Amino acid sequence: MNLAFIGYGNVGQGLTEILLLKQQELEDYYGFSFSIVAVATLHKGSVYAEEGLDGGTLLNHIRAGGHLSTLTQGIKDFGVHDIIKNSNADVILELSYTDFKDGEPACAYVREALNCGKHVVTSNKGPSLFHHHEFSKLARDNHLVYGFEGTVMSGTPVVKTALKCLAGCRIDRIRGIWNGTTNFILSEMESGCSFQGAFDEARRRGYVEADAAADVDGWDATAKAIILANSVMGGHVTISDVVREGIAGIDATMVSQALQEQSRWKLVGDIIRTNHGFNVQVSPVKLPYADPLAQINGTANGLIFETDLLGSVSISGPGAGRIQTGYAILSDLLTIKHL
Amino acid sequence: MNLAFIGYGNVGQGLTEILLLKQQELEDYYGFSFSIVAVATLHKGSVYAEEGLDGGTLLNHIRAGGHLSTLTQGIKDFGVHDIIKNSNADVILELSYTDFKDGEPACAYVREALNCGKHVVTSNKGPSLFHHHEFSKLARDNHLVYGFEGTVMSGTPVVKTALKCLAGCRIDRIRGIWNGTTNFILSEMESGCSFQGAFDEARRRGYVEADAAADVDGWDATAKAIILANSVMGGHVTISDVVREGIAGIDATMVSQALQEQSRWKLVGDIIRTNHGFNVQVSPVKLPYADPLAQINGTANGLIFETDLLGSVSISGPGAGRIQTGYAILSDLLTIKHL
Numbered sequence: 001m002n003l004a005f006i007g008y009g010n011v012g013q014g015l016t017e018i019l020l021l022k023q024q025e026l027e028d029y030y031g032f033s034f035s036i037v038a039v040a041t042l043h044k045g046s047v048y049a050e051e052g053l054d055g056g057t058l059l060n061h062i063r064a065g066g067h068l069s070t071l072t073q074g075i076k077d078f079g080v081h082d083i084i085k086n087s088n089a090d091v092i093l094e095l096s097y098t099d100f101k102d103g104e105p106a107c108a109y110v111r112e113a114l115n116c117g118k119h120v121v122t123s124n125k126g127p128s129l130f131h132h133h134e135f136s137k138l139a140r141d142n143h144l145v146y147g148f149e150g151t152v153m154s155g156t157p158v159v160k161t162a163l164k165c166l167a168g169c170r171i172d173r174i175r176g177i178w179n180g181t182t183n184f185i186l187s188e189m190e191s192g193c194s195f196q197g198a199f200d201e202a203r204r205r206g207y208v209e210a211d212a213a214a215d216v217d218g219w220d221a222t223a224k225a226i227i228l229a230n231s232v233m234g235g236h237v238t239i240s241d242v243v244r245e246g247i248a249g250i251d252a253t254m255v256s257q258a259l260q261e262q263s264r265w266k267l268v269g270d271i272i273r274t275n276h277g278f279n280v281q282v283s284p285v286k287l288p289y290a291d292p293l294a295q296i297n298g299t300a301n302g303l304i305f306e307t308d309l310l311g312s313v314s315i316s317g318p319g320a321g322r323i324q325t326g327y328a329i330l331s332d333l334l335t336i337k338h339l
Numbered sequence: 340m341n342l343a344f345i346g347y348g349n350v351g352q353g354l355t356e357i358l359l360l361k362q363q364e365l366e367d368y369y370g371f372s373f374s375i376v377a378v379a380t381l382h383k384g385s386v387y388a389e390e391g392l393d394g395g396t397l398l399n400h401i402r403a404g405g406h407l408s409t410l411t412q413g414i415k416d417f418g419v420h421d422i423i424k425n426s427n428a429d430v431i432l433e434l435s436y437t438d439f440k441d442g443e444p445a446c447a448y449v450r451e452a453l454n455c456g457k458h459v460v461t462s463n464k465g466p467s468l469f470h471h472h473e474f475s476k477l478a479r480d481n482h483l484v485y486g487f488e489g490t491v492m493s494g495t496p497v498v499k500t501a502l503k504c505l506a507g508c509r510i511d512r513i514r515g516i517w518n519g520t521t522n523f524i525l526s527e528m529e530s531g532c533s534f535q536g537a538f539d540e541a542r543r544r545g546y547v548e549a550d551a552a553a554d555v556d557g558w559d560a561t562a563k564a565i566i567l568a569n570s571v572m573g574g575h576v577t578i579s580d581v582v583r584e585g586i587a588g589i590d591a592t593m594v595s596q597a598l599q600e601q602s603r604w605k606l607v608g609d610i611i612r613t614n615h616g617f618n619v620q621v622s623p624v625k626l627p628y629a630d631p632l633a634q635i636n637g638t639a640n641g642l643i644f645e646t647d648l649l650g651s652v653s654i655s656g657p658g659a660g661r662i663q664t665g666y667a668i669l670s671d672l673l674t675i676k677h678l
Contacts, residue, residue: 168369
């Protein structure tokens with residue numbers, strides 16, 4: 001399977017690490033083998049090698065701060081458009097950062113790739129946030145995979161669980177904690193930090209998005225709520241439909257007061273199917289300890305599917321991380337392999 | 340898809356209810372349509388109708404205490420062997436009770452069905468408890484499905500999550516609560532019941548297996564531990580490898596003492612991959628409230644997969660129930676449909 005990376009930050013590097021580590025195992029158990037044929041980055045150039053790049057060399061070069069133009073192998077400055085149109089890639093991996101305004105340029109890349117007969121796997125929330133139904137239909141019509149497991153809760157398989165493992169159930173509600181940064185901040189505040197202190201610690205650990213408002217003001221959680229509503233509940237929800245409130249209004253007094261009441265403040269996403277559509281809300285909620293979501297602490301994520309046939313089914317796991325999100329991409333690649 | 344039922348108790352009836360309720364939806368969304376061509380029971384006879392039985396009539400007849408010999412439609416006394424060998428069934432549903440000694444006669448039925456080119460879906464723990472690798476290989480070699488989602492945690496999709504959604508991860512440990520009856524008894528004891536009082540309440544509600552020791556002495560949990568070890572972790576574990584202890588030794592004093600220590604007694608299954616194989620244990624463990632498994636109360640079930648790439652991923656949901664286990668069967672039928 002020939003892979004082309006658009007964006008080569010944490011997720012792309014994490015995936016490469018996994019692929020190198022598990023090369024033999026993936027071939028033995030899943031008949032999966034790969035070749036990295038192209039990489040395009042925003043600030044470090046791009047490279048294309050029909051015969052495949054050496055993954056270890058690529059990883060070391062980038063991690064040492066190298067520019068792709070100085071890589072020994074491959075054709076340099078082969079742009080994204082050329083990679084999509086004129087490379088021998090089978091799969092385009094859209095692993096760049098989410099744009100919350102209109103999802104571009106990722107959406108244009110995804111559309112072009114699917115139209116060119118290439119599978120797409122993405123951890124970028126833009127494409128499914130703005131055009132989920134278009135891209136999943138385009139993929140279906142062209143017998144391709146449009147994989148987006150990595151857009152929600154990193155590699156914790158919530159999308160696959162909903163679509164494959166709960167097939168035949170109607171999901172009536174999804175309630176959960178799916179922004180790890182705010183959950184980390186709120187957990188830190190429970191140990192006595194101020195909001196600012198907790199935020200600084202989150203930033204120090206690299207949890208905060210480039211645009212901090214994406215986390216703190218609930219944009220990231222809103223995007224994931226929309227992706228879940230539209231992809232696994234069949235909704236047609238847009239940003240303006242979501243009632244959104246971030247955690248900036250939660251102060252240390254409120255957090256310690258909640259603890260005295262055996263409760264915890266959490267940024268909760270809540271998607272409810274109604275007779276007329278969906279009610280979607282992202283807001284801080286004071287959850288009693290007995291609520292299963294109150295046990296999701298630090299950077300962990302978790303959600304509860306309310307279904308017609310099974311009642312509540314909960315899943316929790318990592319919400320972020322280089323290897324964890326890299327794995328989400330691998331899991332979609334294995335879906336392509338077994339198409 | 341032509342279905343033949345072996346055993347027509349709660350699970351078979353639950354599945355029939357779902358199929359009747361969702362007939363149109365299953366056809367529209369999954370292209371799935373079905374015909375019930377045969378039913379064989381232990382005490383109420385058997386019936387075969389090549390053209391398909393009316394599901395509603397069958398369900399009402401059985402629920403009114405009727406014998407299959409008095410059903411208007413179909414050939415009567417068409418035995419299990421004939422159903423497997425000489426019917427037009429595509430799928431054999433093995434939904435009879437688990438035999439913990441050798442899994443018979445279910446294992447013989449499953450083997451014969453797979454050898455005859457028929458898919459098998461089962462909620463009976465016997466086949467995977469005693470011959471998991473044989474049956475999954477036989478199915479693979481014959482391009483058939485051997486579905487056993489319903490053997491562990493009813494319709495909560497633990498088997499599919501492990502096999503499909505965590506593909507590419509190595510599962511190093513599974514720790515969980517997967518016997519609803521004992522969990523219900525322990526939860527009742529926390530509200531002040533004696534062991535006997537809680538047990539009687541569980542029996543009154545229909546939670547206790549025909550053979551009460553299967554639950555209380557940990558046999559049911561042991562069977563599920565073995566199925567998980569062998570099916571999703573690639574083990575070759577047998578009953579004699581499991582360190583097993585039931586909940587009969589847990590008395591009211593221990594339960595209330597634990598609560599004072601912010602802990603709960605739970606019957607915990609624990610499967611650990613080692614360098615030499617697997618350590619498998621089923622035993623009562625006093626879990627502090629902070630342990631995610633301590634929050635699994637009543638008849639609910641839950642487990643934690645420890646994986647190499649994602650760390651901990653937890654899933655919880657119903658552990659039993661007519662509709663819930665019926666759904667497990669449906670989910671395997673949808674796998675067959677999309678083979």
